Amino acid sequence: MSELAVERKTKKPRLNWSKKTKRSILGVSMVLPSFLLLLVLVIYPVALSVMESFKSRDGMWTLDNYLYLFTEPHMLNNIKHTLQVTVLSSVFVLTIAYSIAVYLRFNHSWIAKMVGKLYFIPMFIPGVIAIYGFINFYRDNGWIARLIGEGNLPSIIYDMKGLLMINIWFNIPFTTMLLVSAMSSIPNAVIESAKDAGAKKRHLFFQFIFPLTYKTMLVALTFLFMGIVGSFTAPFLIDRNAPQMLGVAMQQHFSSYNEIGQASSMAVFLFLLCSFVGYFYIRSNMKDSTKSY
């Protein structure tokens, strides 16, 4: 964008024309590769999908795909289920990760050190392997069930519970890492001077730690939402058959039912959902950048 601005400015005064033109050409040529990449890999397919979502099977313009998405009961259930899983997972992950981060920041025992070393292990285990391990462990006739007797374990696999658990497993490391770094950027002097001024634990948390980390929390929440709402592998392997998360439904509509228009409408819907969350993230960043800390 700034390149455009430069160009516009340079054209009007027509001073040192050649030098400035050279510079703006250089600027444009430096942005061009990444812009082209974006065009080919993102903008074009997105535009294609959007167009696809407004087309019927015989190539006519129609709103049927969206009508299907927003009126068909099982699709509405899918949307509801997707949002439910996403919101619940995000809340669980954020709560757990935030607690771990606070614990790691203010506790210096050997247990804390261990936790600090262990919490990002899930990041290094390939997703599919983790999921199959998880299924073996928790399914109705899995290891746990064999240990405590079959029938004593509530069903976890092929249920939302299992999906929430695996989402927690996958998302804790990165979220915790974000929050730990936010916590550790609170200088000790801030905490100590607050104590010195008479702040009790409750004041410390609500008036210092929380306000100083909530921006990072918002970032983490955005990442969580976007990551979970469009996830495929975990819900495909763990979740029950209906209702489905939109990622799974999309795949089915696309390859099993060959309903490309309907799959596209779901994709567009997910895209809008993510843009909406992204908008809030960007807005809060812009608002706070005036009083940066």
Added chain:
Amino acid sequence: MSIQLSITNVTKLYPTGEGVKDINIDVRHGELVTLLGPSGCGKTTVLRSAGGFIDPDEGEITITGESVVNIPPEKRPTAMVFQSYNLWPHMTVEDNLAFSLKLKKMKKREWKEKVCWALALVQLSGTEKKHPSELSGGQQQRIALARALLLQPKVLLLDEPFSALDAKLRLELREQVREIQAREQLTMLFVTHDQEEALSISDRIVVMNKGKIEQMATPQHIYNDPASLFVAQFIGRMNFLKGEAAGNALTIGPLSLPNVKHLSGEVTVGVRPEDVVIANGKGQGIPAKVTKVMMLGHYAEVTLHTFLGVLKMFIDRNDIDHYQLNMGIAVTFTKVKSFNGQQVQMKKEEISL
């Protein structure tokens, strides 16, 4: 005057073996006492013990006669100003200052008044609505000082509050703190590694080294009469020479001086550069060659080479023309300090900062 803060036999050892041992310091009401020493000498440990941020292993700390050892920092009648990051970045200056007052459930009109007073005291009225990031480092430290004052502490603790600032600002703030301290009759414990800062603002200086107190006295006393070789090396500039003590005489090369401390054997003799003077009578002084003359403002420093080693000498800036490079002169000493044992090698940054 009554004793405000009393630190008795305080010991705190860290797992690394560092720490402080048997520290005894009394600070009287309205007095500014400075803890001075190289980094790692334990001065901050003493200060943080007084503030409640460190639990000493042994010893007693009392403030106006009452023990505070088991009281957490938020309940101690102390306030601390830290080296940096003092202000809470997410709050405005006003919120920073009013935080403790609001905790005390003070009425809005009252705390507004107090905040106004504190800002006027540090000459920053009108910055109420600003965020700390909009203030300069010096301004931030002044606000931090104001915030500490609003706690109405019985003892104000300052942990190298100016060390992150540039030299000129440091001088200004130092003066301002001293003024406020004198006007408000504040009791202060001040930590610094800057000997000049300590000399200029303190009522008394506690020189610390390796977790122990080397000397505790007024700045003048410490400068004129350092109790140990360490203090002599740490405070001000000093030339160190090897000497020989026997009976009533202290021999440094051709010079013979009275052996005031009745030492014997090999001694280290300390001479301040301003106590090095030209010998009048011929043959009595130490022969020296001028190797460098440096103008340092209101005085000049002359570097001399002698058979005893390099000597630094301060001269009046008006006399600078009398000294030419490679000129041979003879010098003597008007005042010397003698110490047992060898001079300890110190890192340069520890000696003069």
